[in-house]
Amino acid sequence: MGGSSVARQAVVGIDAGTTAVKAVVLAPDGEQLGWSRAPLTAVHQGDRVEQDMEGVWSAVCDTVRAALRQAGGDIDVTAVGVTGQGDGAWLVDAGGLPCGPAAIWMDGTAAARVDQWERDGRGALVRDITGSSLFPGALPVLLEQLEQDHPARLERAAHHLNCKDWIRFRLTGEIATDASEASRTYVDVATGAYSDALIDGLGHQRFRHLLAPVRPPWSTAGTVGVEAAAATGLAPGVPVATGLVDAAAGGLGLGSLRPGDAYLIVGTTAFTATVREGKGRSRPEAAITLATGLGPHVLECLAPMAGAPNLDWVTRVTGLDGSSWAEVEQLARAAGPGAGGVVYLPYGSPHGERAPFVDRTASAAWVGMSIRTTAGQLVRAVYEGIAFTVRECLGEADSVGERVLRIAGGSASSDLLCQILADVVGRPVERSTAPELGARGAAALAMVSGGTVADLDAALLGLSRPVDVFLPDPTARALAGRQALTFAAARDALRSVWPSLRELRASTEAVSSPSSSPESAPDADGTESL
Incomplete structure (x- = not known):
């Protein structure tokens, strides 16, 4: 035939x-x-x-x-x-x-x-x-x-x-x-x-x-x-x-469309967003509010300047950059929750921080080290430091309530990071198994534009995929509540010296320029802009 x-x-x-x-x-x-x-x-x-x-x-x-x-x-x-x-x-x-x-x-x-x-x-x-x-x-x-x-x-x-x-x-x-x-x-x-x-x-x-x-x-x-x-x-x-900015398109790819939905994209930034009805509420000073063009909905966002680049940086300074990410994360797992009492402040961007607070002199730091501190504990502290910043961002935005936290971005491929986030934030974390969520969100809008589907709900239903779920561990969650207080206290104690540290850094960089610029790892896919 x-x-x-x-x-x-x-x-x-x-x-x-x-x-x-x-x-x-x-x-x-x-x-x-x-x-x-x-x-x-x-x-x-x-x-x-x-x-x-x-x-x-x-x-x-x-x-x-x-x-x-x-x-x-x-x-x-x-x-x-x-x-x-x-x-x-x-x-x-x-x-x-x-x-x-x-x-x-x-x-x-x-x-x-x-x-x-x-x-x-x-x-x-x-x-x-x-x-x-x-x-x-x-x-x-x-x-x-x-x-x-x-x-x-x-x-x-x-x-x-x-x-x-x-x-x-x-x-x-x-x-x-x-x-x-x-x-x-x-x-x-x-x-x-x-x-x-x-x-x-x-x-x-x-x-x-x-x-x-x-x-x-x-x-x-x-x-x-x-x-x-x-x-x-x-x-x-x-x-x-016409499309949306990556921060909003990634949310569509995750299926976050309705008021109260919250998501996190861990790429070059650690971007948190919540879908809300209109502008009618007081927002944190560090917040970004995006109109969406999707009815009265807005996105209330907080976007720390440095997310995954902290992970790439810590492997270099600990000499683990020759190891696989599986080997690096095995060391961090072995360190256990609390990282041996080491706290990491993940304000690694050379341009300071913009969320959950605004301070252009902010600097990264490990606090609580001793001569017994291991490389695995330093790495674990970096993972936890990112998670505590996310916790503060979600708390500032009153984002999650009793809902899950959806996650995407290149670093979301890390089971360890997803579990630490669940423990620290205290909510189930859902990770989509669909690849390229930003591009999928853009494709969903294209399906409506091209007449393939009747509306955006139908497009998202067709594009949806199963999710991996990470549930908070009760013991680790209880420890995280105490750690959060220490994390905030350590940051507040160091803020007064950030301006002088930045001046010192500027004076030394004038005679010795950095050999490399920050890149994100394992893969910088995700929301890099906001």
Whole structure:
């Protein structure tokens, strides 16, 4: 008998983080048909952290083409979804060309400007209208900093596009953003629209023309153009969804859609988020509030600057970087809960900390060591230090209640970390077995955009996968309650010396630059931006 096979419908999800681009090809039932990953490089020069925008687009083209090749030729791609790192300044000129490298969310050049805004009241204005705290990688302060440091870029700039918006622009030629990205610029989180009161209050009318139109995340922002089709292997005319920032897309991939749902993504940051109804409540000073474009729902987030990079760093300084992660974690398991009385403060970012408190002089430290302290105890203390920071973030946001905590990100692959989190947070931890949750969240929006499903609930149901569950150990949970008090006391005792330590570090770095910049491990996949 003769005949030809019918092409199988599929969607493509793209997730461009700080350290890698991932692309997945998914069937409507969630089966992964193709996958690819390409590394990204950030250039660190002092406090400046930048990425080549054309390099990001090139990596997207490579990963999409490779994922489609793996999926085979008998598929019909009905839509594309994109997510990526947030914040930073991704500026293009009137012809759509980059005005220079993107100053990404990790950039710390505007730190002194943030301090000035806090003193003169502009920081309070930003928090009141956007629901979010300021940090140096946020667009409003970065624009002022770039105007000072690179005035030619600002004079040339016609549009600001966040990472995923830049990728979607290269796919479609259309300028757009969504409420989650715009929330970190000049948007009133209560309305989801740009706030003239904020723009005027900051004296930023001169930047107003840079802001992209805000569209619903599931809406079609454009279709794949001829040049983009040739570069990626996608067919011309395929619809591309507007999308969400990676922090929100990862939550969708985890199925966190309803008020009260809480999740954690452990990548370059240890990002915690809770879905809430609207803006009508008091929020912690360090909180980030993202409008989602999904009805009245907002995401209340706290995002410590350094998550998984602490784990990579501790293996280097203990001489365990030649060991496998299984061997490293076996040492940490053997150390047992409490790490032999050693406490680790995981404030390892050279740019300070932004959650659960804001202090740009914050520094990491081990406290409680003796000559009997082992490498395994030092490693265990780092795992526990990350967990105690998550506990504080969730407590500040009143996030978990009696619900589970869903977890994703590259470091969520660690059973040890998941169990320590369950013990320290005191709630069941659910880890999805589905890969690439950010890209899956983007794909869910693409399914709605392309008409594959009727609504987002149907898309998430189709993409859902089983979960691994980690239950709190009663003994370890009781110990964690006492440890939490010691953790907080140790931090509070050291805060007074952080400024002088930072001054000392700056003076020594002037004559001896670091040999490497922080990277995350075992894999930096996950929410790197917020």
